[in-house]
Amino acid sequence: MLYWQGERCVVSMMFDPERAEIRFGCGLSPRLAPAGSTSEMLARLKGPDEAARRFEIPRLPSIRKQALKFADARDAYFHAETKADRQAGKKRYKVHTRAMRQASIGWFGQTLLRRVHGEDGMRERLTAFWADHFTAVGRDEITRMAHPIYIEEAIRPYVSGRFIDMLREVTTHPLMLVYLDQNSSIGPNSSAARNRKKNKKKKSGLNENLARELLELHTLGVKGPYTQQDVRQLAELLTGLHFSIRDGVTFKPNLAEPGAETILGTIYGGDTPKMSDINALLFDLAVHPVTAAHLSRKLAVHFISDTPDPALIEAMTKRYLETASDLHAVYEVMLNHPSAWDFSNRNVKQPLDFVSSTLRALDIAPDHPALTKPSRLLGTFFGPMTLMGQAWGQAPGPDGWPEADEQWITPQRLAARLQWAMSVPYKLRRVLPHPREFVEVALGRDAPEAVRFAAGAAESRTEGVGLILASPAFQRM
Numbered sequence: 001m002l003y004w005q006g007e008r009c010v011v012s013m014m015f016d017p018e019r020a021e022i023r024f025g026c027g028l029s030p031r032l033a034p035a036g037s038t039s040e041m042l043a044r045l046k047g048p049d050e051a052a053r054r055f056e057i058p059r060l061p062s063i064r065k066q067a068l069k070f071a072d073a074r075d076a077y078f079h080a081e082t083k084a085d086r087q088a089g090k091k092r093y094k095v096h097t098r099a100m101r102q103a104s105i106g107w108f109g110q111t112l113l114r115r116v117h118g119e120d121g122m123r124e125r126l127t128a129f130w131a132d133h134f135t136a137v138g139r140d141e142i143t144r145m146a147h148p149i150y151i152e153e154a155i156r157p158y159v160s161g162r163f164i165d166m167l168r169e170v171t172t173h174p175l176m177l178v179y180l181d182q183n184s185s186i187g188p189n190s191s192a193a194r195n196r197k198k199n200k201k202k203k204s205g206l207n208e209n210l211a212r213e214l215l216e217l218h219t220l221g222v223k224g225p226y227t228q229q230d231v232r233q234l235a236e237l238l239t240g241l242h243f244s245i246r247d248g249v250t251f252k253p254n255l256a257e258p259g260a261e262t263i264l265g266t267i268y269g270g271d272t273p274k275m276s277d278i279n280a281l282l283f284d285l286a287v288h289p290v291t292a293a294h295l296s297r298k299l300a301v302h303f304i305s306d307t308p309d310p311a312l313i314e315a316m317t318k319r320y321l322e323t324a325s326d327l328h329a330v331y332e333v334m335l336n337h338p339s340a341w342d343f344s345n346r347n348v349k350q351p352l353d354f355v356s357s358t359l360r361a362l363d364i365a366p367d368h369p370a371l372t373k374p375s376r377l378l379g380t381f382f383g384p385m386t387l388m389g390q391a392w393g394q395a396p397g398p399d400g401w402p403e404a405d406e407q408w409i410t411p412q413r414l415a416a417r418l419q420w421a422m423s424v425p426y427k428l429r430r431v432l433p434h435p436r437e438f439v440e441v442a443l444g445r446d447a448p449e450a451v452r453f454a455a456g457a458a459e460s461r462t463e464g465v466g467l468i469l470a471s472p473a474f475q476r477m
Helices: 017-023 038-046 050-054 060-078 083-117 121-133 147-158 163-171 174-179 191-198 209-218 228-238 275-286 289-303 310-322 327-335 351-362 374-387 411-428 435-446 449-457 461-470
Strands: 002-005 008-011 241-244 248-251 261-263 266-268
Touching (some): 060 083, 083 121, 083 374, 121 289, 121 351, 209 275, 266 275, 289 310, 289 327, 351 374, 351 461, 374 411, 449 461
């Protein structure tokens, strides 16, 4: 099929199951058949989340007791009045810290298993994409472990729904409020600020972090049509949002700035601050045309190419606006556009994608110790991924992980990938598949002849499998 990409005429293949699983899913598997059409891919997205059911990650209510015990132990340790109480508190504190850390590492293993054994690879990829778009990293002992819970609660249930619903959940999630210092934001003219001034308590003021990232990263984009005044007015509107481990997320009117705020030319709120004023603002941001274009481009860059076809972005943007932020409809446009199947310009896999697609191709069993024992998870996956440039759950800033290919193939990071590819498969499976067979499993019918030849000529299965995994063909989507 021929289509125009700018001034260039491109030959495009339409839907191909293997290419779909590589580009939009988690890679090929010898056990799990890829979807047979874009319609089937979209139907899986709308269907039950079987991978989440099978490989469970808890939500905040289910670990609240554990978190409260940890908070009590921490408080007892830091506020102990005697040496004996301090030592006892320190012991309890360490026990609960270790328990939470072990649990969090286990959730990392569950995340990998969903990618390795789940039939709906696109759901896993979309979950990771939106978790990165809405990056939030814990800042203390409790929230540092909460990254998987945040994704499970605020991201995963909404990846195939409306963006406005995801935006609302993310903006009011405990991890986001802690990460962007919303708890320290107090309206300058709020009753809480007046009382603090009257009682000569420590001064607290307006914090603009959440407001700035809402506009700059989450919705309109860096070059969006907003000013510093919009940021400040939005920060004032957001005052009142608060989180504590004991009370959860609440809206506290005494912390909120009274009066109306004007953001992007629209007036929100009035004399009495309310949560509904924030929800109205979030809805308007979600359905803004600039937000539609920003999100459409990010999706196209992540899944297709660092330089996506402008016509694709335009079509996705149009559908987003027509449906008032229906993400499932936007994915449908992306999957059915000819440029989605142009494999002449493929993205480099990020470390999580590289590692999980390797495990999927090797068909690693769900009860494998490397995926179930915390110490093995750290040594086999978490540590190497960090050397590859992607420490899971620890993005370097609110803008998440970089998309540009050159960020992932620096000499040091590429060396870490190659070393892992050549050494780890044998540790996972002492009887590796024959390279001539594995090249078909890992790369499908598109496996380059040069890779087929190298795999067949390898002196050992370990070397052959490693060469396939280290090849540019496997390193790209």
